[in-house]
Amino acid sequence: MEEKLLQYISYNGLIMAGDRILIGVSGGADSLALLYFLKKYQGVLNIEIAAAHLNHEIRGKAAEEDHAFVKEFCFKQSVLLYDKSVDVIRLAKKNKISLEEAGREARYAFFKELQSSEAYNKLALGHHLNDQAETVLMRLIRGTGVKGAAGMLSETKGESDIIRPLLCVDKKTVISYCKKNGLRYRTDDTNFETDVTRNKLRLEIIPMLKAINPKVEEHLSEFAMLAHEHEQFLQNSIAELSTNMITKKSNRVYLNLEMWRLQFPLLQKELLRQMVLQLKGSLKEIEYNHILCVKQQLLSEKTVWELHLPHGMQAVRRYDLFWIEEKKTVVPEIGCYELLPDKAYYFAKEGLWIKLTVIPDGSIKKSKELKNHSEKYFDYGKIRGKLYLRNRRPGDFFSPVGITGKKKIKDYFIDRKVEREKRDAVPLLAVGSEVIWILGYAINREYQVSPETKSILKVQYQIIGEKFGV
Numbered sequence: 001m002e003e004k005l006l007q008y009i010s011y012n013g014l015i016m017a018g019d020r021i022l023i024g025v026s027g028g029a030d031s032l033a034l035l036y037f038l039k040k041y042q043g044v045l046n047i048e049i050a051a052a053h054l055n056h057e058i059r060g061k062a063a064e065e066d067h068a069f070v071k072e073f074c075f076k077q078s079v080l081l082y083d084k085s086v087d088v089i090r091l092a093k094k095n096k097i098s099l100e101e102a103g104r105e106a107r108y109a110f111f112k113e114l115q116s117s118e119a120y121n122k123l124a125l126g127h128h129l130n131d132q133a134e135t136v137l138m139r140l141i142r143g144t145g146v147k148g149a150a151g152m153l154s155e156t157k158g159e160s161d162i163i164r165p166l167l168c169v170d171k172k173t174v175i176s177y178c179k180k181n182g183l184r185y186r187t188d189d190t191n192f193e194t195d196v197t198r199n200k201l202r203l204e205i206i207p208m209l210k211a212i213n214p215k216v217e218e219h220l221s222e223f224a225m226l227a228h229e230h231e232q233f234l235q236n237s238i239a240e241l242s243t244n245m246i247t248k249k250s251n252r253v254y255l256n257l258e259m260w261r262l263q264f265p266l267l268q269k270e271l272l273r274q275m276v277l278q279l280k281g282s283l284k285e286i287e288y289n290h291i292l293c294v295k296q297q298l299l300s301e302k303t304v305w306e307l308h309l310p311h312g313m314q315a316v317r318r319y320d321l322f323w324i325e326e327k328k329t330v331v332p333e334i335g336c337y338e339l340l341p342d343k344a345y346y347f348a349k350e351g352l353w354i355k356l357t358v359i360p361d362g363s364i365k366k367s368k369e370l371k372n373h374s375e376k377y378f379d380y381g382k383i384r385g386k387l388y389l390r391n392r393r394p395g396d397f398f399s400p401v402g403i404t405g406k407k408k409i410k411d412y413f414i415d416r417k418v419e420r421e422k423r424d425a426v427p428l429l430a431v432g433s434e435v436i437w438i439l440g441y442a443i444n445r446e447y448q449v450s451p452e453t454k455s456i457l458k459v460q461y462q463i464i465g466e467k468f469g470v
Contacts, residue, residue: 017046022120027186030126055085133217150228285310336390385432398435
């Protein structure tokens with residue numbers, strides 16, 4: 001076994017000279033075999049090691065005996081031990097999670113704390129081939145993708161690496177190694193309780209599968225390795241595609257739809273996952289059906305829609321634009337303000353400056369100024385009512401230049417492909433109930449300057465910041 005472990009460690013680059021390795025030790029055969037092996041080859045590998053044991057306080061006296069056993073073993077092996085006790089039952093109730101999940105969270109929190117405070121750059125765990133088979137089978141039963149089917153990795157990189165040197169050997173080999181080296185070990189009685197999902201797999205399901213094929217665990221482990229290799233290739237491809245197709249701006253991640261449509265279905269789904277990753281840094285609670293639903297919507301003929309996703313995210317389609325955002329954009333309310341000629345106004349809350357100037361003689365040159373989006377001219381003689389600056393209202397309409405007849409403001413925004421979230425934020429200049437200018441877009445042709453115009457109203461505006469959709 002030792003030769004096999006050394007080859008596995010070398011081939012996968014799990015341990016480097018100078019590594020400081022913290023070993024998670026429960027007192028069971030797996031963790032004791034790993035600790036004994038790394039202690040034996042500490043000089044050869046040129047590493048520093050220490051052990052960490054967490055008493056979960058679940059099994060009463062048995063847990064205390066495990067704790068004492070690990071202390072004695074580490075003392076005899078001259079290995080530094082860090083130990084701690086945590087009331088996992090209370091933790092599970094507090095966080096409303098299972099005992100199994102609470103225990104796992106407590107262990108990893110303890111390990112992470114030690115690695116940070118004591119500068120251990122790697123955490124070694126005693127998962128073996130049979131554990132891998134159980135993990136893969138459990139994930140397949142519950143539903144998973146290729147990444148999940150890869151099971152536990154020989155090395156998981158993060159703030160500190162997690163290594164699993166025993167994944168290349170099965171439980172039987174580990175037990176034989178312990179016996180050969182005179183290593184006594186503790187047995188957790190809860191491992192034989194079939195009301196825990198993993199135990200049910202180990203004690204009932206896998207034995208039935210082994211009756212069909214005795215090498216089922218080896219095959220599941222090999223499948224995990226192949227799945228990992230496929231996942232690595234896929235992620236390298238996605239990283240390259242993402243550079244050209246995905247853009248993050250503030251709380252939104254945009255996707256180039258034209259390029260996305262040219263990709264294989266698998267890559268299309270993975271690119272959508274990548275968008276979520278770039279936005280949230282995690283795919284937690286994002287299931288296959290979420291991604292599939294977004295993909296199907298993108299391939300439909302609908303060009304305006306939203307889909308709500310977990311953690312306050314939503315996928316949004318607006319014509320040729322598609323993005324996933326962290327939360328729905330909240331637009332400012334402009335309110336309704338009366339405006340008087342020959343005055344300038346600054347609305348600090350809304351971030352809008354506007355000035356109205358009357359040119360009495362109408363002798364203005366129709367120059368490039370008239371094409372300025374932030375400066376427009378109106379026939380002042382046709383304005384027979386009070387001027388207001390406001391948001392749009394239900395039923396608003398106007399007669400835009402270049403279009404015959406009247407048009408609803410809503411329909412105009414749709415034709416101009418103005419994002420739905422921004423429509424209520426676009427300022428309107430109105431005479432009474434009639435809109436004469438959608439700021440930043442178009443004026444009402446009924447009020448445009450003509451050769452018969454006697455006096456002109458010049459209106460200028462400026463948006464301070466990025467609050468409005470103009």
